[in-house]
Amino acid sequence: MHMKRFLLSSTLFLVILLITFYCIFIQADGYTDPFYLRFATPKKHSLILGTSRAAQTIMPRILNQTLSRNDLFNYSFTVGHSSYGPTYLESIKRKLNSDAKKGIFIISVDPWSISSNTEDPNDSSSFEELKLALSGTRFVNCKPNIQYLLKYYDKRFWNLIFNPDSTMLLHDDGWFELTVPMDSASVEERTKIRIQDYRNIYSSQYKFSSVRFNYVIQTIKYLQNFGTVYLVRLPVHPLMMQIESKQMPDFNDKIQKIAGETQVDYLDMTDLNSAFTYVDGNHLHKDSGKKVSEIIGNWIMEKKSDLTRDLNVQ
Amino acid sequence: MLFNSIAFAIYLPIVFLLYWFVLNKSLRTQNLFLLVSGFVFYGWWDWRFLLLLVGMAVSNYFIGISIESSETERKSKSWLIIGLVVNIGVLCIFKYFNFFIESFIDFIYLFGYNLPHSSTRIVLPVGISFYTFLSISYIIDIHKKNLHANRNAVEVLLSLSFFPIILAGPIQRPSTLLPQIANKRVFEYDRAVDGMKQILWGLFKKVVIADNCAEFANQIFNNSAAYSGSTLLLGAVFFAIQLYGDFSGYSDIAIGTARLFGFNLMRNFAYPYFSRDIAAFWQRWHISLTTWFRDYVFLPLSFAISYRMTKERILFMKSDLFIYIVASILTWFLTGLWHGANYTYIIWGMIHGLFLILYQWQKKPRKKLLKRIGLNNDNPFVVLTETFITLAIVAVAWIFFRANSIEHAFKYISEIFSSSLFTFPQFHGGINAYIALLFSGIAILIEWFGKEHDHPIAGIGSNWPKTVRWAFYYTIAMSIFLFAGKEQQFIYFQF
Numbered sequence: 001m002h003m004k005r006f007l008l009s010s011t012l013f014l015v016i017l018l019i020t021f022y023c024i025f026i027q028a029d030g031y032t033d034p035f036y037l038r039f040a041t042p043k044k045h046s047l048i049l050g051t052s053r054a055a056q057t058i059m060p061r062i063l064n065q066t067l068s069r070n071d072l073f074n075y076s077f078t079v080g081h082s083s084y085g086p087t088y089l090e091s092i093k094r095k096l097n098s099d100a101k102k103g104i105f106i107i108s109v110d111p112w113s114i115s116s117n118t119e120d121p122n123d124s125s126s127f128e129e130l131k132l133a134l135s136g137t138r139f140v141n142c143k144p145n146i147q148y149l150l151k152y153y154d155k156r157f158w159n160l161i162f163n164p165d166s167t168m169l170l171h172d173d174g175w176f177e178l179t180v181p182m183d184s185a186s187v188e189e190r191t192k193i194r195i196q197d198y199r200n201i202y203s204s205q206y207k208f209s210s211v212r213f214n215y216v217i218q219t220i221k222y223l224q225n226f227g228t229v230y231l232v233r234l235p236v237h238p239l240m241m242q243i244e245s246k247q248m249p250d251f252n253d254k255i256q257k258i259a260g261e262t263q264v265d266y267l268d269m270t271d272l273n274s275a276f277t278y279v280d281g282n283h284l285h286k287d288s289g290k291k292v293s294e295i296i297g298n299w300i301m302e303k304k305s306d307l308t309r310d311l312n313v314q
Numbered sequence: 315m316l317f318n319s320i321a322f323a324i325y326l327p328i329v330f331l332l333y334w335f336v337l338n339k340s341l342r343t344q345n346l347f348l349l350v351s352g353f354v355f356y357g358w359w360d361w362r363f364l365l366l367l368v369g370m371a372v373s374n375y376f377i378g379i380s381i382e383s384s385e386t387e388r389k390s391k392s393w394l395i396i397g398l399v400v401n402i403g404v405l406c407i408f409k410y411f412n413f414f415i416e417s418f419i420d421f422i423y424l425f426g427y428n429l430p431h432s433s434t435r436i437v438l439p440v441g442i443s444f445y446t447f448l449s450i451s452y453i454i455d456i457h458k459k460n461l462h463a464n465r466n467a468v469e470v471l472l473s474l475s476f477f478p479i480i481l482a483g484p485i486q487r488p489s490t491l492l493p494q495i496a497n498k499r500v501f502e503y504d505r506a507v508d509g510m511k512q513i514l515w516g517l518f519k520k521v522v523i524a525d526n527c528a529e530f531a532n533q534i535f536n537n538s539a540a541y542s543g544s545t546l547l548l549g550a551v552f553f554a555i556q557l558y559g560d561f562s563g564y565s566d567i568a569i570g571t572a573r574l575f576g577f578n579l580m581r582n583f584a585y586p587y588f589s590r591d592i593a594a595f596w597q598r599w600h601i602s603l604t605t606w607f608r609d610y611v612f613l614p615l616s617f618a619i620s621y622r623m624t625k626e627r628i629l630f631m632k633s634d635l636f637i638y639i640v641a642s643i644l645t646w647f648l649t650g651l652w653h654g655a656n657y658t659y660i661i662w663g664m665i666h667g668l669f670l671i672l673y674q675w676q677k678k679p680r681k682k683l684l685k686r687i688g689l690n691n692d693n694p695f696v697v698l699t700e701t702f703i704t705l706a707i708v709a710v711a712w713i714f715f716r717a718n719s720i721e722h723a724f725k726y727i728s729e730i731f732s733s734s735l736f737t738f739p740q741f742h743g744g745i746n747a748y749i750a751l752l753f754s755g756i757a758i759l760i761e762w763f764g765k766e767h768d769h770p771i772a773g774i775g776s777n778w779p780k781t782v783r784w785a786f787y788y789t790i791a792m793s794i795f796l797f798a799g800k801e802q803q804f805i806y807f808q809f
Contacts, residue, residue, distance in 0.1 A: 002501060002502070002503035003334060003501050003503075005503060006501075006503055006506050006507065009507075010510065013784065013787070013788075013791075016788065017788070017791055017792075017795075020792065020795075021795060024795075024796070150320065154800070156746070156749075156796060156797055156798060156799070157795055157796045157797075157798070158796040158797055161796075
């Protein structure tokens, strides 16, 4: 009798709590953090992949407009989370809708996404991403994504309801919009710090990883079962370009080789480095991101037309 | 397994339901189940150190029987010594090996010799200081004939590895736990409900108070050279709150959990920060440890010294005071050393020892002074002043507890008492710092109004309508969920 009463009261209390927790969890949205919404949206037919450069630059809605589609989704994270490797590929497989047939996959590449800062750059068991959200989030398409919120959300849960971070917004299509002061002094300061970090710290820490390089190929081959894959190298600040050219002088050759082997088209936009605005020497400003997205969209259209023409000729 | 983890939230109801519904027919099976559950709980952290725990418990089981069944007192004492060597030896190897080696190297360096530093780093098994002390009290109590050596291995092993207390106490002596283990437990609604309340309050103190304060205490202590005196003072306050919230919170969860299974454990904290003197503080802080040291170190040492004392006065003081001083110094040296393999803990212990000695010495002069100025002992001004002084002493001593080195501690304290003490504290805190301070203030108020009870929310709301009472508990639970700070390991796990 006493036990029954205890169990009933405890269960009722717990149920009330769990319902409240659930109601709070469903408040999580694009303001929650830079990654959550990517794990809280349905599986997708077309994906944009890469690191934070791709996350902040490539706008799915612009591409969708240009390509007359509605299914592109930006599934890019950061160089720590989504450098190419087994973890990222596994997560891509979870995010991809297996019904996809004519999907479009834009793989953004740069020297850092095929490098590793571990002692042995080819030891995949010590890759940084194994400790991060992409590795530990099994379910990438449920809302609310309680597993992610409990394990990886690093603020207090009251932040889900109050005090949203208004400087950042992760859109439903996966594009990460960051709003920072763009006066010349702020931009210069951020650029200086970022370039210094890359030059003085990351250049020596990051080394080319043949494992990651092979996983770019594996990722392409996997995605080719579901649609068309395109390789893109996004524009970077000229100072960053200098660092990258020194870091991996044969980067373009490597990517051309992949493109040739896998028969995918490769767009290298680094010729246009000086034409755009950067927030910190590493990431494009959203206005420039829009232009870059349009360029990519038009290039894809062109490639599609070429393919159609070739097929007609045959 | 941490108490504030999802794993424990799943583990506890499963163990609870199996314990009361499936295995309650046989006491033996119930005890065996609790024992195995305890091994799962402990082994969740690292199964290799589970072997150490089991090995220690089994050894002490046999040593206890050997002590009791010895034909002569001498043989019994020999077994006791073997048991002490085993227990203290294991503790020394795992906890103090690195410290002793480094101290030896530093000592030799004073003579101009440079020995290479050891690259061997022994991992400290969680809870070793606690279960070693359980084992020591078991065999000593048997030797002193305060406890019968139980032949039931499951019961003995369970008393030495009971899961709620195995990681960080309370140090519930087998002499008080074994009778509860050996007798059938009956589910009591009030005890279970009170246990749940205590768990809730413990979680609040740990997750909301301690973990939030830890963020700022760590920030300030880890970069103390960059901060003003006022900020360092605030850092010391944050740490004092963190330590209390963390440790008393853990104890509350442990005691509350045990109550769910029908066990009554000793109280471990009795609102120590409301103490008006250092002696009262140590009657209320980590009670299980201080009583352990009192019963197994201080008192035997005092008796041993007084037995050899022939004179009434030594070194210009009465022999009683001399005995008290010597026994206190040694006891507090060991208390400090128990807390950690670092000189900072030893200094911390000695500071408390010194103030306890001063407290004993000042009793009579204080009485005379109060009489002379016409204030009685319960005068609010006197109470407040003394409470404040006690808190200040404790908080300054905590600085040694938290600092990385003795040098760091002294620098920290000297910077507090500099001219920058009178500036506004500045650190990276934002709204989270205000949340930490706000909740700390709320917790202090709740503890003040509930201080007549074992835990403050035991009595709060007992006269309220059920819905209001539930709303109160719901608010605490929601605070835990919404305002939980970044997860920090329980501080006492490192001991």
